[in-house]
Amino acid sequence: xxxxxxxxxxxxxxxxxxxxxxxxxxxxxxxxxxxxxxxxxxxxxxxxxxxxxxxxxxxxxxxxxxxxxxxxxxxxxxxxxxxxxxxxxxxxxxxxxxxxxxxx
Amino acid sequence: xxxxxxxxxxxxxxxxxxxxxxxxxxxxxxxxxxxxxxxxxxxxxxxxxxxxxxxxxxxxxxxxxxxxxxxxxxxxxxxxxxxxxxxxxxxxxxxxxxxxxxxxxxxxxxxxxxxxxxxxxxxxxxxxxxxxxxxxxxxxxxxxxxxxxxxxxxxxxxxxxxxxxxxxxxxxxxxxxxxxxxxxxxxxxxxxxxxxxxxxxxxxxxxxxxxxxxxxxxxxxxxxxxxxxxxxxxxxxxxxxxxxxxxxxxxxxxxxxxxxxxxxxxxxxxxxxxxxxxxxxxxxxxxxxxxxxxxxxxxxxxxxxxxxxxxxxxxxxxxxxxxxxxxxxxxxxxxxxxxxxxxxxxxxxxxxxxxxxxxxxxxxxxxxxxxxxxxxxxxxxxxxxxxxxxxxxxxxxxxxxxxxxxxxxxxxxxxxxxxxxxxxxxxxxxxxxxxxxxxxxxxxxxxxxxxxxxxxxxxxxxxxxxxxxxxxxxxxxxxxxxxxxxxxxxxxxxxxxxxxxxxxxxxxxxxxxxxxxxxxxxxxxxxxxxxxxxxxxxxxxxxxxxxxxxxxxxxxxxxxxxxxxxxxxxxxxxxxxxxxxxxxxxxxxxxxxxxxxxxxxxxxxxxxxxxxxxxxxxxxxxxxxxxxxxxxx
Numbered sequence: 001x002x003x004x005x006x007x008x009x010x011x012x013x014x015x016x017x018x019x020x021x022x023x024x025x026x027x028x029x030x031x032x033x034x035x036x037x038x039x040x041x042x043x044x045x046x047x048x049x050x051x052x053x054x055x056x057x058x059x060x061x062x063x064x065x066x067x068x069x070x071x072x073x074x075x076x077x078x079x080x081x082x083x084x085x086x087x088x089x090x091x092x093x094x095x096x097x098x099x100x101x102x103x104x
Numbered sequence: 105x106x107x108x109x110x111x112x113x114x115x116x117x118x119x120x121x122x123x124x125x126x127x128x129x130x131x132x133x134x135x136x137x138x139x140x141x142x143x144x145x146x147x148x149x150x151x152x153x154x155x156x157x158x159x160x161x162x163x164x165x166x167x168x169x170x171x172x173x174x175x176x177x178x179x180x181x182x183x184x185x186x187x188x189x190x191x192x193x194x195x196x197x198x199x200x201x202x203x204x205x206x207x208x209x210x211x212x213x214x215x216x217x218x219x220x221x222x223x224x225x226x227x228x229x230x231x232x233x234x235x236x237x238x239x240x241x242x243x244x245x246x247x248x249x250x251x252x253x254x255x256x257x258x259x260x261x262x263x264x265x266x267x268x269x270x271x272x273x274x275x276x277x278x279x280x281x282x283x284x285x286x287x288x289x290x291x292x293x294x295x296x297x298x299x300x301x302x303x304x305x306x307x308x309x310x311x312x313x314x315x316x317x318x319x320x321x322x323x324x325x326x327x328x329x330x331x332x333x334x335x336x337x338x339x340x341x342x343x344x345x346x347x348x349x350x351x352x353x354x355x356x357x358x359x360x361x362x363x364x365x366x367x368x369x370x371x372x373x374x375x376x377x378x379x380x381x382x383x384x385x386x387x388x389x390x391x392x393x394x395x396x397x398x399x400x401x402x403x404x405x406x407x408x409x410x411x412x413x414x415x416x417x418x419x420x421x422x423x424x425x426x427x428x429x430x431x432x433x434x435x436x437x438x439x440x441x442x443x444x445x446x447x448x449x450x451x452x453x454x455x456x457x458x459x460x461x462x463x464x465x466x467x468x469x470x471x472x473x474x475x476x477x478x479x480x481x482x483x484x485x486x487x488x489x490x491x492x493x494x495x496x497x498x499x500x501x502x503x504x505x506x507x508x509x510x511x512x513x514x515x516x517x518x519x520x521x522x523x524x525x526x527x528x529x530x531x532x533x534x535x536x537x538x539x540x541x542x543x544x545x546x547x548x549x550x551x552x553x554x555x556x557x558x559x560x561x562x563x564x565x566x567x568x569x570x571x572x573x574x575x576x577x578x579x580x581x582x583x584x585x586x587x588x589x590x591x592x593x594x595x596x597x598x599x600x601x602x603x604x605x606x607x608x609x610x611x612x613x614x615x616x617x618x619x620x621x622x623x624x625x626x627x628x629x630x631x632x633x634x635x636x637x638x639x640x641x642x643x644x645x646x647x648x649x650x651x652x653x654x655x656x657x658x659x660x661x662x663x664x665x666x667x668x669x670x671x672x673x674x675x676x677x678x679x680x681x682x683x684x685x686x687x688x689x690x691x692x693x694x695x696x697x698x699x700x701x702x703x704x705x706x707x708x709x710x711x712x713x714x715x716x717x718x719x720x721x722x723x724x725x726x727x728x729x730x731x732x733x734x735x736x737x
Contacts, residue, residue, distance in 0.1 A: 018352055
């Protein structure tokens with residue numbers, strides 16, 4: 001019985017190893033496909049965002065876009081740094097203080 | 105008697121059996137002990153396979169993370185000719201269009217080639233392996249797989265013998281197989297070609313199998329090849345008859361270390377602005393070449409750098425000697441732009457004041473047996489006027505006053521005669537002879553930009569020093585190195601080289617350089633509408649290799665920066681043998697202006713308040729309506 005049980009266990013173990021190794025292989029392949037796909041999309045995105053491509057598209061679509069001239073840009077002065085406000089006392093703390101026993 | 109005979113027979117049989125077992129045991133000992141290493145290796149070779157895992161080559165990015173160069177996964181399609189049998193014609197016919205090869209080109213590759221090795225033994229081609237095509241996309245590989253899966257030799261499958269059916273099955277499944285590979289691509293085509301350089305494929309053999317890896321050939325690709333390349337990993341494992349890995353028998357698995365990404369200081373948008381403007385100028389003036397550099401003078405960061413003609417790094421066949429990176433590889437006599445060296449040196453030494461007057465001899469000045477000329481006759485000119493009008497004679501006289509040693513010292517301190525240290529291959533140091541090798545006329549010639557040879561980058565860095573309170577900076581092209589997740593591995597900071605002139609001298613020089621773009625100066629065409637520009641023109645006759653100078657060949661240049669009192673950008677434009685005019689101010693000044701205005705708009709540089717036009721500005725907010733948006737003032 002022991003020998004038979006060990007034999008079956010051994011076969012089951014080998015079978016599991018084979019099954020899991022197949023799974024690992026499938027997942028590695030899947031990961032590789034996803035990584036490769038991601039690379040391609042990244043390059044495609046880079047193509048679409050490239051200044052050369054954008055400039056070409058603007059010309060093709062004849063949108064009449066032109067860079068803003070300096071005189072067209074209104075620059076708002078940065079507001080001066082406001083003085084730090086007095087930190088309001090938190091309500092809970094204030095309530096506790098109100099309800100706290102007075103000490104001499 | 106019978107018993108005896110039986111005993112003898114048993115004994116003989118026993119002896120025979122023992123002898124057989126002894127023979128077997130001997131054979132076992134021979135195989136397991138004496139030939140153990142050899143046979144163990146053979147057994148291992150039959151089951152174990154070692155795969156090299158190529159690292160991914162790092163990307164090259166611009167300052168904003170835009171991809172300038174990257175690697176995409178592709179396949180190298182290979183064949184096992186021993187499995188193709190006699191089907192070469194049919195396989196070539198099926199695969200040639202998918203591999204983008206002609207059938208005639210593909211057909212001979214599908215045969216088992218027999219050759220003699222170095223020991224004179226007859227061998228078939230390497231391990232049943234031949235490369236058919238590199239850089240095959242995943243989509244194309246799937247089509248190839250489909251074509252091979254449906255491959256039919258023409259005969260009815262049912263009529264094939266059992267052996268033929270098995271051969272056909274192997275041909276379909278295993279005769280054509282892929283190897284992972286990568287291909288270098290430059291999404292912006294020729295943009296910043298000379299900066300990026302290009303790459304090629306390096307072949308070497310590993311365990312008898314050819315291995316290829318991408319290797320830089322020029323530009324950043326070459327200069328930082330070791331950083332970009334990464335380190336290969338490996339996997340020792342076993343494969344089945346279909347060449348599929350048996351993961352359970354995987355022994356060693358060392359992942360490759362990918363190459364680092366290189367983040368440049370180049371801004372792709374400014375590079376595009378520069379290149380399109382240079383291309384327009386190239387069309388208008390048809391010079392042999394035109395170069396442009398855009399730089400932040402405070403840090404030395406190169407925002408754009410271009411040389412035309414250029415090439416597309418995606419097709420290295422377009423690379424020719426004419427497309428070299430002339431910004432750093434070529435030296436020229438700088439002409440009048442070099443006057444900034446002598447005048448700022450003389451001001452710094454107190455040898456002259458801005459108001460000092462020099463007699464410019466009405467355009468002809470005899471010195472040390474030579475006659476120096478101006479482009480037009482001038483009488484008395486102040487030091488400032490000498491720069492404004494670009495008088496050679498005035499500059500020569502300032503040079504004489506400054507003295508040979510001081511002149512050499514300032515030229516050296518401004519970075520001439522030495523490499524700038526930009527991380528690109530092929531940079532030359534230019535020519536600045538030591539004073540002991542000077543002729544008598546050198547002290548008068550060098551101030552007007554003759555007798556020295558400089559690179560375009562050196563000249564720009566000298567001008568940038570004047571835009572940076574007199575501090576010479578080291579040009580920066582690489583901002584940082586990152587891993588694939590964008591974590592900075594190394595950051596590069598701006599580096600000051602030395603302070604060449606004092607801040608006070610620098611302020612005086614900036615004031616002088618502002619006059620160059622005034623109506624009285626040599627480059628009114630470089631003046632911008634909303635920014636004060638400081639700069640200097642240069643028009644140098646080209647040296648004739650036979651001696652002397654050509655009368656009709658010029659190097660024209662304009663180097664300037666803006667806003668003059670708070671410089672954000674320094675730009676150099678140099679044309680080699682322009683047509684339709686040759687004065688630096690005339691041909692290069694307008695190109696500078698165009699690039700500077702587009703850069704100012706892109707970089708959102710605040711205009712100089714005192715140059716703001718009187719016209720009421722039209723806010724961009726009001727232009728958001730499509731009717732308004734298409735109009736520009």
